[in-house]
Amino acid sequence: MPEAATAPFPPRAVIGDSEFDRDTAVTRREPGVYDIDLSAGWTIIRAVNGGYLLAVLGRALADTLPHADPFSVSAHYLTASRPGPAVIRTETVRTGRTLSTGQASLFQYDDEGNEVERIRVLASYGDLATLPDDVRTTATPPPIPPMDQCFGPEDGPAPVDGSSAIADRLMLKLDPATLGWALGTPSGKGEMRAWLGLADGRDADPLSLLLAVDALPPTAFELGLKGWVPTVELTVHVRHRPAPGPLRVSITTRNLAGGFLEEDAEVWDSEDRLVAQSRQLARVRLS
Amino acid sequence: MPEAATAPFPPRAVIGDSEFDRDTAVTRREPGVYDIDLSAGWTIIRAVNGGYLLAVLGRALADTLPHADPFSVSAHYLTASRPGPAVIRTETVRTGRTLSTGQASLFQYDDEGNEVERIRVLASYGDLATLPDDVRTTATPPPIPPMDQCFGPEDGPAPVDGSSAIADRLMLKLDPATLGWALGTPSGKGEMRAWLGLADGRDADPLSLLLAVDALPPTAFELGLKGWVPTVELTVHVRHRPAPGPLRVSITTRNLAGGFLEEDAEVWDSEDRLVAQSRQLARVRLS
Incomplete structure (x- = not known):
């Protein structure tokens, strides 16, 4: 039996220690300012995927705001992001008991050395674990085959x-x-x-x-x-x-x-x- | 025949000269800063209707940005607005050929005289008249009786x-x-x-x-x-x-x-x- 067939599956990555976590990790430079190196691993053709960018901004906001879970995140995409260094600046707009609202922008330098805003986000955060367990829904899961x-x-x-x-x-x-x-x-x-x-x-x-x-x-x-x-x-x-x-x-x-x-x-x-x-x-x- | 029955219908209001236009009109105090008196005419119970507020902010952004038509407007509601004076501050985030993006916030004073942000908006504007006429849609009008x-x-x-x-x-x-x-x-x-x-x-x-x-x-x-x-x-x-x-x-x-x-x-x-x-x-x- 060839060796590859007997090799164990690689261990499953866990939340907090995975490609996604490493590639969306932001480094706090000072309160409300974060550095990140946008990974080339999440690109489509040459553009950085918009969902990956949203997760990066979401992580910075989770650090800035008193609540950890995104409830509603609205992003306006301004210019196409590229892999490489970026700076995120966040602002706490309002803090409440169950919800807090923040804003975040991601910036990169263009070829001429000018700072360019790539994406701006307004978001309300809360704590999903504290919500009551009620569900009244008419939504049904999508019909996807096994x-x-x-x-x-x-x-x-x-x-x-x-x-x-x-x-x-x-x-x-x-x-x-x-x-x-x-x-x-x-x-x-x-x-x-x-x-x-x-x-x-x-x-x-x-x-x-x-x-x-x-x-x-x-x-x-x-x-x-x-x-x-x-x-x-x-x-x-x-x-x-x-x-x-x-x-x-x-x-x-x-x-x-x-x-x-x-x-x-x-x-x-x-x-x-x-x-x-x-x-x-x-x-x-x-x- | 009683006089009321012969009285003509009141003339229909037109775009630019109507209750809605008067009650959403903003006054530019300086570039990017607008005053408005939020009308008590658009309240539900005592709260100012959120759609009316969105139209007010939309009008301020239409004045600030080089494009006149809202294409996508995202609003986060922070605190409940009250009828009365309010200030709107806008920012031009990005201007492009077909789309421009702006931000706007509406502020009022609370009973203690502190300025409180009521609502913050991120919006992309364009010119609906310049869009091509193509439509491919599977959406159908809602089944509403006459x-x-x-x-x-x-x-x-x-x-x-x-x-x-x-x-x-x-x-x-x-x-x-x-x-x-x-x-x-x-x-x-x-x-x-x-x-x-x-x-x-x-x-x-x-x-x-x-x-x-x-x-x-x-x-x-x-x-x-x-x-x-x-x-x-x-x-x-x-x-x-x-x-x-x-x-x-x-x-x-x-x-x-x-x-x-x-x-x-x-x-x-x-x-x-x-x-x-x-x-x-x-x-x-x-x-």
Whole structure:
């Protein structure tokens, strides 16, 4: 038996000690000012993934604010971030007993040495563990086939041209019903569904949900559009602390008009709870 | 024939000369600083309506930024606004060719004379008239019966205790299917639908859409909950300039959990176009 087949699985990474935690770690330079080296590991083509950026800003705000969990995070994307050094400046807007509100901006230097703002965030934080346990919901988990009937980047040729380093960081298994774009036959429906986890096995937490809502291929691909779909604005609501195990993510676009579309994401945990909702406004190039 | 019956209808107000325009008008004190007297005419019980506040901030940003139309506006509500004087401070975050981004905060003085921030907004503005005319949509207008089969506050006893001055400013006709709460028999479904206009006949424009997304009774009423449902965060996407005529607004709540719920609003114009989408995170008191 070849040695590789007998080697044990690598140990699963845990929350606090994983690729995601290391790559989103911020260093407090002084109160409200944080340094980070944006990892090239979370890029799509050459752009840093917007969900990864949101998690980075979310971590800085969790340090600044008296509450640790993002409840509602609204981000406006100003210019495209690049891998490399960045500075985050946060501000405490208001602190309350159950909710506190903060603001954060991420800056980088451009080629001319000018500081450029990449993304600005307004966010309200709370403590998910203190919420009452009531749930009244009509929402149902997305109809995704079992994971072994879904497909990831490792199951075929890379569907997106260029380097997508983020694919190596994620466990992504797309519902075959929303995979037509990768085979040249997009469904024409604005839907994308997948099982999602982190490649090193780290379970989800409220912070990684900020990544999860923007980690799937854009619904525009299934609408037959190609190319970059830059986010203008993205708002996430974290509704519950996710249980261990893979997430299911469903993204829906109902209205493409005037070169803009919305992407509505739902994230469900392994206990069939709706743990996050998001909506983004994005631009498309009409071909 | 009594004289009242022969009196002509009052002339319809027009965009730029109406209650809404007068009550949202801001006065530029200096670049980026605006004064306004928040009108008591847009209150529910004693609180100033969140959509009216959004329109006020939207008007200040339209003056500050090089683009006039709100494309995406994210508001975090910090403390409850009161009728009376307020100051708005705006900041230009980024200006681009097709989109510019700004920030605005509204402040009032509390009883002790301290300046208190009421609401903070991040927003991206553009020019709706320059967008291409393409529409690819699977969204369909909400199933609201004809207006003469719907009901407004004038058709029955006031369903909400206390003074709701905003009811006099709006033309609001609720779908009977979402009116159970007013009769003591809430449907248990998180839905609210209505025809909506301004009482003086002023047509909708992109700015008044910011009011429209937060003008209906809360879906929580149809879920059997009573009382105040304060907004934590509200984001609006304006997708198209509305045609003249009444709007149809549909609000849906799918998930109430941990004392929070989302309200998703869609606004449709008289030409069956989806002109705005919004989502808010709100708190409920569970009884």
